[in-house]
Amino acid sequence: MITMSVPRFWRKQIARYNLVGTYCKTCNEYFYPPRNVCPTCRRDGQIGEHKFNGNGELITYTVIHTAAEGFEGQTPYVLGIVQLEEGPRLTSQIVGDPKEMHIGMKVRPVFRRLGQSGERGMIYYGTKFVPA
Amino acid sequence: MREVAIIGVKNTLFGEQWDRSFRDLVVEAGVGAVEDAGVAGEKIDSMFVGNMSGGQFVEQEHIGALIADYSGLAKNLHVPSTRVEAACASGGLALRQAICAVASGMDDIVIAAGVEKMTDVPSSKASSALAAAADREWEGIMGATFPGLYAMIARMHMHKYGTTSEQLAEVAVKNHFNGQFNPIAQYRNTITVDAVLSSIMVADPLRIFDCSPITDGASAVILAPADIAHEYTDTPIYVKGTGQASDTIALHDRRDITTLDASVVAGRRAYEMAGLGPKDIDLVEVHDCFTIAEICAIEDLGFVKKGEGGKVTQQGETAIGGRIPVNTSGGLKACGHPVGATGIKQAVEIVQQLRGEAGKRQVDGAEVGMTHNVGGSGATAVVHIFSRNR
Numbered sequence: 001m002i003t004m005s006v007p008r009f010w011r012k013q014i015a016r017y018n019l020v021g022t023y024c025k026t027c028n029e030y031f032y033p034p035r036n037v038c039p040t041c042r043r044d045g046q047i048g049e050h051k052f053n054g055n056g057e058l059i060t061y062t063v064i065h066t067a068a069e070g071f072e073g074q075t076p077y078v079l080g081i082v083q084l085e086e087g088p089r090l091t092s093q094i095v096g097d098p099k100e101m102h103i104g105m106k107v108r109p110v111f112r113r114l115g116q117s118g119e120r121g122m123i124y125y126g127t128k129f130v131p132a
Numbered sequence: 133m134r135e136v137a138i139i140g141v142k143n144t145l146f147g148e149q150w151d152r153s154f155r156d157l158v159v160e161a162g163v164g165a166v167e168d169a170g171v172a173g174e175k176i177d178s179m180f181v182g183n184m185s186g187g188q189f190v191e192q193e194h195i196g197a198l199i200a201d202y203s204g205l206a207k208n209l210h211v212p213s214t215r216v217e218a219a220c221a222s223g224g225l226a227l228r229q230a231i232c233a234v235a236s237g238m239d240d241i242v243i244a245a246g247v248e249k250m251t252d253v254p255s256s257k258a259s260s261a262l263a264a265a266a267d268r269e270w271e272g273i274m275g276a277t278f279p280g281l282y283a284m285i286a287r288m289h290m291h292k293y294g295t296t297s298e299q300l301a302e303v304a305v306k307n308h309f310n311g312q313f314n315p316i317a318q319y320r321n322t323i324t325v326d327a328v329l330s331s332i333m334v335a336d337p338l339r340i341f342d343c344s345p346i347t348d349g350a351s352a353v354i355l356a357p358a359d360i361a362h363e364y365t366d367t368p369i370y371v372k373g374t375g376q377a378s379d380t381i382a383l384h385d386r387r388d389i390t391t392l393d394a395s396v397v398a399g400r401r402a403y404e405m406a407g408l409g410p411k412d413i414d415l416v417e418v419h420d421c422f423t424i425a426e427i428c429a430i431e432d433l434g435f436v437k438k439g440e441g442g443k444v445t446q447q448g449e450t451a452i453g454g455r456i457p458v459n460t461s462g463g464l465k466a467c468g469h470p471v472g473a474t475g476i477k478q479a480v481e482i483v484q485q486l487r488g489e490a491g492k493r494q495v496d497g498a499e500v501g502m503t504h505n506v507g508g509s510g511a512t513a514v515v516h517i518f519s520r521n522r
Contacts, residue, residue, distance in 0.1 A: 004273070012269065033270045033382075060291070060389055062283035063336040064275065069260040071275040079280050079335075081384045089384040091271045098336075103291050114273060126273070 006122060016126040019052040019109060021088065030086040054109030055132065056084040063098040070115055082107055082129055093128045106132040135358035135522065136234045137368035140169025141480040146349035146468035147318040148251045154190045155202045157350040158247035161473075162203045165243065165352035169364050173205060177239035179213045182226030182246035183472035188261035190249050199245065217472075219265030220421060222246060224475025224505030224514030227353065228374050231516075234355050246477070247350035248470035258346050262471070265508040267382040279343055279422065281383050281509040283335035286424035288389045290337065292439065295427065297337055299442030301328035303423035304341050304465050306451055311462025313492035318347050318468030342423040347468030351476035353483065358522055369483045372408065372500070373517035375401030383509045392510035395432035399504070402515040403434075410434035413517070414498040415485055416456065417478035419506035420463040426450075429504055430458060433515070452495060460485060460493045475505035475514060486520045 012033075014020050021032030025046040029038060032052055038045030061080035064071075071077065078094040078101055094101060095110065107129040116123040142164030144157050158181070166173070181199050186192040200206040200213035216226040223246030230244035250258050263272050266281060289295045305325055311317040328341040354364075361368035377397035380386055387393055403409055410433065418433070420426035427441030435456050436444045444450060450458035461467045461481040464474060482501035484490045499521060505514045 004269075008269075033267075059384075060284040060288040062280050062287060062338075063333075064277060064280050064283075065332070065336070066259075066277065066279065066334045068263060068272065068275050068277045068280075069256050074275065076336075077275060079274060079276055079284070081284055081389065091276055091382065091384045092274050103287070115275075124273070 004124070009124060017111065019054045019127055021050050021052060022047050023050040030088050032084060032088040032090055050086070052084050052086060054084065054127065056082045056107055058094065058101065058103060058105040058107055059083050059089060060103060061094060061101050080129070095128050095130045100131065108132040133235045134237055136231050136355055136371040137358045137361035138353050138371065138479065138483050138518070139356045139361050139364040139368055140165040140171065140354035141352070141483045142168055143316045143351045143477055143480050144349050145316050146347050146470060149348040150251065152348065154186065154192060154247065154249035155198060157249060157348060158199050158245055159202050161247070161350035161352040162199070162243055162245050165354050169354040171241055171354060171364060173209060175241045176205060176209070176211050176243060177241055178233055179205070179211060179243035179245065180226040180230045181213065181215050182222035182224070182475055183215055184217060184219050184222045184248060185261050185264065188264065189258065190252055218512040219507035220419070220471040221475060221505045221507030221512040221514050222472040223351065223477070224503065224516070225376065225512070227476055227479055227516065228376055228514055230355050231371055231374050234357055240357055240360070242355045243352055244355060244476060245350065245352035246473035246475055248472040249348050250346045250470060251348050255346055271382055277335060279335040279338050282422040282424055283338045284383065285389055285428065286337050289424060289427065292390060295442035297329060298325055299446050300337070300342055300423040300427070301325040302445045303420060303426045304328050306445065307420060307459050307463040307465040310452060310460050310493055311466025314462050314467055317462040317466055318345055319462070319466045338422055338424070344421045344464035344469040347470040349468060349470035349473045349477070351473045351480050353476060353479055367487045367520070369486050370519050370522050371516065372519045373402035373406030375399060375405065375515045377401065377513050379511050381508065381511045386510065390428065391438065392428055392432050392506065392513060394510050394513035395429060395504060395506065395515070398513040398515040399433045402517050406517040408500065408517060412500055413456065413502045414500050415460055415482070415495045416458055416502040416504065417461060417463070417481050418458055418504040419474070420459055420465050421469060421506070423465070425506065426458065426463065430456070433502070433504060452493060457495050460490065460495060475503065478503035478505060479516060479518070482518050486518060
């Protein structure tokens, strides 16, 4: 359910809108969603920002028929795990015909509305993916 | 470290219990377990209560004190009571904390309980509360549901190992078959593979009969140092091993989507502590929140080779009378899944089996049993090994 307060959403707005994550210079490992402690080298990590171009591959997916609260109007919708070219994986909706989805499918990012809190509430935007 | 034994157990009925409250349920389980052990209230040193989300399900926090109070252990005895939360692994983790308290020598008689009251809210609200066990900011916000996350595990398992929807259905069919012999089970009806495959789709490839239900229920066990267990019972059940492990909160960050590394590691830690291996286990209660979860669990705990969980289920190896009976209680699928109680209920089932008190679902000659409790999509796993022999 999208009932995030404005500040909670806004804090990660750049990461959500522009696929900005982080990477560890020590391990050459990339993180999206962003994280500030490298799980490989931990305190030895030198963490910097990284903007992903968002090209990736669909690792697995599902077609959701019983929606999460707040997503009822969107069913059926495709939820997938996308592996970006630099390595990290993320969860996102895949826009398109559920029948055309397949594991290994190349995808690219699109800026989309994720949902809104009630009829008068805030509209949330972020990154979804489409077949490349 | 002291050896620990279970000297008393109790489950409430599992199911939709509109006439019973959160505190009614857990008090029934706690008092029942205390009676089973024949232990006086003055002897109880501490209690640990597994509860995932009293806050969301009944708008009640401060669960530990509430339960001590309504169990009659707070006002005069002031027994310390601690709530333990690890999503759906809360019960298993409460048991582990209780074991640690006894093993350390800090406490002697300890209650480990678990409770969830899930039907006081509409099912959409219950599903949303459960979704809080996943990563709200990076999974939930995209429309992820728990069936959706496990469906992605299932799809990958099918792709990688050729697991079929029929094999998933066999898990539900078996667990319903076992559940009919469990007097506390939420569902005591048998089902067929066809019924599973024609039930409504929730998150492709998982259908409603691939999913565990929303359940009210509570369970409790009483622990004591093994050295004094015989003062309370002729059939103490000994805790031989306990293991816990964490993994990434989000499914997408896992090393392998089809393996719950937390299960693998928690299992290994429990095996090492017990000095036992998968071949020594006579029966196991695994965390089948979805049918695919049971398939992953029996693989991750080393009972079958990775990828063969579906096949061996279809061949009947996990049925009562099979090579390794899995979920004799009916599992989460048929017995029900009051999330905070499940990990304790699994231990109650194993104790009843090892005591030889499991009736029509009894595994003949069972001496060593295991429980496996998972939080979220696999970010926490807790595994215990129990034996009738010290």
